[in-house]
């Protein structure tokens with residue numbers, strides 16, 4: 346009798362795992378849960394003290410939720426092809442943010458650090474220090 350229940354528990358556990366995976370996957374797809382964005386944005390804000398500024402948004406690195414802009418593209422080597430813990434990812438991203446400071450990712454004539462200092466978007470060529478309000 347006791348052995349007969351074991352398969353039921355195993356099936357129940359598998360159903361729970363599949364359901365949890367499905368719920369997290371759906372939440373990710375719908376944009377409710379994204380393990381990447383908060384971490385990356387927190388790291389950017391930590392490096393530049395931009396929390397609460399106009400750069401404290403996903404638009405700093407993305408044109409849409411899953412598409413990176415030119416600045417986000419230049420930061421990709423920090424993550425791409427690597428399995429990192431959250432702490433390792435933050436560390437790698439901090440290094441990459443500093444590494445690309447002198448680049449002009451969006452090609453608007455201003456380096457990334459000039460843009461960040463002026464609080465303009467380093468991945469949007471239509472937004473640069475002289476074009477800012």
Ligand SMILES: [Ca+2]
Nearest residue numbers: 466469470472
């Ligand atoms: Ca720009």
